[in-house]
Structures are given as C-alpha cells and as structure tokens.
Amino acid sequence: MARIIGTGSYLPKRVMTNKEMEEYVDTTDEWIVARTGIRERHLSDGQENTGDLGYIAALAALENAGVKAEEVDYILVATTTPHSLVPNTSSYIQDKLGASNASCLDLNAACTGFIYGLEVAEGLLKSDHINHILVIGSEVLSKITDFTDRSTCVLFGDGAGAAVLAKGNGIRGIISGADGTKGACLHTRDFPVNNLIEKGSTAPQLIHMDGKEVYKFAVNILPEALKAAVLRGKGDLEELDHIVPHQANIRIIEAASKRLSISMDKFYVNIQNTGNTSSASIAIALDELNRSGKLENGHQLALVGFGGGLTYGAVYLEWNI
Ligand SMILES: CC(C)(COP(=O)(O)OP(=O)(O)OC[C@H]1O[C@@H](n2cnc3c(N)ncnc32)[C@H](O)[C@@H]1OP(=O)(O)O)[C@@H](O)C(=O)NCCC(=O)NCCS
Structure with missing residues (x-):
C-alpha cells in the first residue's frame, strides 16, 4: 500500500538545439524531428553533476509533498550515470538535503530505473519503520554520450525527477x-x-x-x-x-x-x-x-x-x- 504524495524535477539551464547539434555531427534538425520528435535537450554545464540535479528535483518533491528532509526514511536514486561510484549518489543527495535519518541506495535499471525504484519503494513501505521514501531518477548522460556518433548523440539529454512515496492507497499494480x-x-x-x-x-x-x-x-x-x-x-x-x-x-x-x-x-x-x-x-x-x-x-x-x-x-x- 503506497502512494505518491509529491513530485519535483529539474532540467539544467543549458539548452542544446538540433541546429547546434548540426555543428558536431552530420545531421539536420529535420531528420531528428522526423525520426525522433526531439527538438532540443538540456545538458549539464559541466559543473552540475548527477547528485546536484537530483538534489534540486528532490527538494521540489519534498516541498510539493509537505515532507521535511528529516522525515525521509529512505532515498533511492535510479541512475546509469552516478555522481561517483563511491559514495553513491543517494548519499551525496542525503548530505545536501540534510536527510540524516535516511538509508541510501542507488539502483541501475537504465531507462526503466524510476519504475524499478517505485517497485522497490512500494515493497519497503510494507515495513512498519519506513514511512517516507524519496525515489529519484537523475542522469547526466552527457558523461557517457559519444558526441561523434550521430545515431546516438542526438537522442539523449540530462535532467532529474523525483517523487515522495508514503503509505496509503495509490499504487495498484x-x-x-x-x-x-x-x-x-x-x-x-x-x-x-x-x-x-x-x-x-x-x-x-x-x-x-x-x-x-x-x-x-x-x-x-x-x-x-x-x-x-x-x-x-x-x-x-x-x-x-x-x-x-x-x-x-x-x-x-x-x-x-x-x-x-x-x-x-x-x-x-x-x-x-x-x-x-x-x-x-x-x-x-x-x-x-x-x-x-x-x-x-x-x-x-x-x-x-x-x-x-x-x-x-x-x-x-x-x-x-
Ligand atoms: C535511433 C533511431 C532514431 C534511428 O532511426 P531509424 O529510423 O531506425 O534510422 P536508421 O537507423 O534506419 O537510419 C536511417 C539512416 O539515417 C542515418 N542516420 C542515423 N542517425 C542520423 C542522424 N542523427 N542524422 C541523420 N542521419 C542519421 C543512418 O546512418 C541511416 O543512413 P543509411 O540509410 O545511409 O545507412 C531509432 O532506431 C530509434 O529510436 N531506436 C530506439 C532507440 C531508443 O529508444 N533508445 C533508447 C532506449 S531507452
């Protein structure tokens, strides 16, 4: 028995349009729009890392839920581009939030990561001692994007989203x-x-x-x-x-x-x-x-x-x- 009680997200300020992509690889705005629907993507400025994006999204989700950082029992971060391998991205975000009562776990299921995170959170919320879980999906894909490969680099962008989960009726299946x-x-x-x-x-x-x-x-x-x-x-x-x-x-x-x-x-x-x-x-x-x-x-x-x-x-x- 789990429900989502708040959400948040963050996209880096720097926008890269398809036109700009034309400067890096042999492509066109028309090809990208027709084959993918993508017109632009947000990219990290090179300073903002995965934990920084996730932190801003998490802060917005906590505010939306009306939950204080100290009330969070678990932070689950889904990412394929962790802030660093050690410490994990969730511990980095825990520190920035001041969520000192939270356990911290990263998981990687690539683009399905947020769904897997919700599934794990739903299971954890069956425990008596866990009442609030932050599930965050955060990526700086520009870390692992090959900007010389036109068949992949036009597809990806950076960003983070988060949800606060609590006990209650919401998730059904x-x-x-x-x-x-x-x-x-x-x-x-x-x-x-x-x-x-x-x-x-x-x-x-x-x-x-x-x-x-x-x-x-x-x-x-x-x-x-x-x-x-x-x-x-x-x-x-x-x-x-x-x-x-x-x-x-x-x-x-x-x-x-x-x-x-x-x-x-x-x-x-x-x-x-x-x-x-x-x-x-x-x-x-x-x-x-x-x-x-x-x-x-x-x-x-x-x-x-x-x-x-x-x-x-x-x-x-x-x-x-
Ligand atoms: C990647 C994808 C957009 C390519 O679209 P497509 O219609 O399959 O295109 P193709 O791979 O058949 O390529 C057609 C032609 O366009 C070319 N092409 C590929 N990327 C290009 C680009 N960015 N700009 C211009 N031409 C491009 C190819 O080289 C190929 O040229 P050729 O016919 O001379 O060999 C599409 O296959 C796709 O979306 N796949 C799923 C990817 C995905 O979702 N990944 C993430 C999963 S979470």
Whole structure:
C-alpha cells in the first residue's frame, strides 16, 4: 500500500538545439524531428553533476509533498550515470538535503530505473519503520554520450525527477522484467576487469546502441508492460486518464497509442524539449503533468518504461496526493 504524495524535477539551464547539434555531427534538425520528435535537450554545464540535479528535483518533491528532509526514511536514486561510484549518489543527495535519518541506495535499471525504484519503494513501505521514501531518477548522460556518433548523440539529454512515496492507497499494480540476452543492444564498454593487468584504461565509457533492435523491443514491450500492470491492478485500459511513457522516441509512443487503441491525447509527451533522459524521463514527465493542473485526485495513471538491460516495467496507480 503506497502512494505518491509529491513530485519535483529539474532540467539544467543549458539548452542544446538540433541546429547546434548540426555543428558536431552530420545531421539536420529535420531528420531528428522526423525520426525522433526531439527538438532540443538540456545538458549539464559541466559543473552540475548527477547528485546536484537530483538534489534540486528532490527538494521540489519534498516541498510539493509537505515532507521535511528529516522525515525521509529512505532515498533511492535510479541512475546509469552516478555522481561517483563511491559514495553513491543517494548519499551525496542525503548530505545536501540534510536527510540524516535516511538509508541510501542507488539502483541501475537504465531507462526503466524510476519504475524499478517505485517497485522497490512500494515493497519497503510494507515495513512498519519506513514511512517516507524519496525515489529519484537523475542522469547526466552527457558523461557517457559519444558526441561523434550521430545515431546516438542526438537522442539523449540530462535532467532529474523525483517523487515522495508514503503509505496509503495509490499504487495498484506494478510489473517489471528484463531480457538480459539483449544486453548488447544498448551498452557501454566495460571498465577494465583488473587494473593491475590492464594498467588502468582512461577510455571513456560511451554508449553504443543498435537502434533498430531497441526500437523493435520497445514498440512491443511498451504496450505489453502497460497492459500487464493494469491487469495486475484489476483495472481497465479504457479508464486510464493519463499515460506517462518513457520519452525515447515519439514514434515508439505513437506506435503504442495505435496498438492499445488509446488516443495520443492521453499520453504525456515532453520529448521535444528534453530528449531521452533515461532514469529521469518518467519522473520529469510525471512532475510536469502534476504541476500542469491536469491531474486530479482519483485519476487513473499508468507509468511505463523500457531501456538498457534490456529492462522494462510499468506502474498502474490512482492519483491520491
Ligand atoms: C535511433 C533511431 C532514431 C534511428 O532511426 P531509424 O529510423 O531506425 O534510422 P536508421 O537507423 O534506419 O537510419 C536511417 C539512416 O539515417 C542515418 N542516420 C542515423 N542517425 C542520423 C542522424 N542523427 N542524422 C541523420 N542521419 C542519421 C543512418 O546512418 C541511416 O543512413 P543509411 O540509410 O545511409 O545507412 C531509432 O532506431 C530509434 O529510436 N531506436 C530506439 C532507440 C531508443 O529508444 N533508445 C533508447 C532506449 S531507452
């Protein structure tokens, strides 16, 4: 029994338009808009790291929820681009928030990270001693983006989103899963296994992607995961008021809308301004929807994501803030 009681998000100030991208790789604004729906993305200024973005989003979520930092029992940060490997990003954010009573855990399920975070939080909230959990998705993907590879660099952006969860009626059904056999479709080069042998590689860990394979996986899994979560929560697809999908490609969202026979009006879309922000994407979109005034208590929502792993997951909930 868990519900979302507040949301927050943050996008770095620096905006990189498709036109600017043309200066770095052989691409055009027209190609990017037509193939992805993306017009611009926000990038870190090089000073703001993953924990800094996540901290601002978390602060906004706590304010929205009316919860003090000391009241947070757990901080879960979903990220593929941690602030540092040690300490984890959640401990960094705990320190900045002054959330001294919180346990701190990072998790990585790539672009499905926020959904996995909600699933873990829902389980933790069954414990008597845990009452408030901050689930944060935060990414500085520009750390691992290859700005010489036009097939990937146009897709990604930086940002953070957060939600505060408490006990109560809200989340009705969650599903998650992964197909590890498809891991190579979207991966970064491994760290050296043993620095003593490899003498310490300084090569950056950049994203490599088989876009077509990921696309095929996504157009199938997005509707299937969404249906499964609604079924688990004994709901009805036709009664959904809003769907907040992972923002990877507008064509993937449009294909899901068609396959599910659910109007595009019900899908929240902000990809034109954010690009794909991985773990942060669904959390940012949910916060924008929450602050738009279009979300009312009693509304039925589905959040759905997919990404590296390849992972997937969906949450079906009633808004009860
Ligand atoms: C990446 C993606 C946008 C590519 O779109 P696509 O329609 O499949 O395009 P293709 O890969 O078939 O490429 C078509 C052509 O455009 C070219 N191209 C690729 N990126 C380009 C760019 N940024 N600008 C211009 N041309 C580009 C390709 O080189 C190819 O040229 P060729 O036909 O001469 O070989 C699409 O596959 C996709 O969105 N996949 C899913 C990715 C995703 O969601 N990843 C994150 C998961 S969380």
